[in-house]
Amino acid sequence: MNNATRSVAVVDDEESVGRAIQRLLKSVGIDSDVYTSGEAFLEALAASAPHAPSCVVLDIQMPGINGIEVQRRLGGTGIKCIVITAHDDTRVREQAQAAGAVAYLRKPFDDSALIGAVHAVLGVP
Template structure:
């Protein structure tokens, strides 16, 4: 039986965050697609040939549709969501977690913590030996 493809989508309007996250995820064997807006992600997901990612890593504060609205729209899909944001608002954090977010990490994020959270989101044993 083939091993399922481990995938994540990173949604952040900061290109440096997208590149760093993709590099980190790839180094652990997780294919990462990056998007600079929620609209770009939604457009890709609306394609019938585009499978849902194993998890989403999203910024809260984005131009246009913000992270909480994206989370609201994607709740029915069951895709695990991890917020990585500079927002330090307890109300936003509370809403995200109450709606089922797997994590709410602050920028600059700790790579080890992000990877542990991604492993949980993907439903895999934590690769603590690899961290």
């Protein structure tokens, strides 16, 4: 996991989506690490303590531990979540927002919306 104080983790079971988000973030000077499962991210987070990302871009629908469960497990860590999903569901949106998601974006999302959300979390003007 990245040791930078303003780092971003991208968690999406579709590797191509994770890499595309990583390239997008890199294009605006933001480093990120990509994980293809909630389990892989949580394991890396536990192994890298106390170095945690400032933000996680988190897919909701993943095999194994889904995004809502990852978000629940992050409660109290101070890690901000930006939720992304291909299947917008009112109940899931409400759960994500109740758990503190700072943004909820439906795939395919506008690049500027994601960059804006990440910049807001990182405190970038």
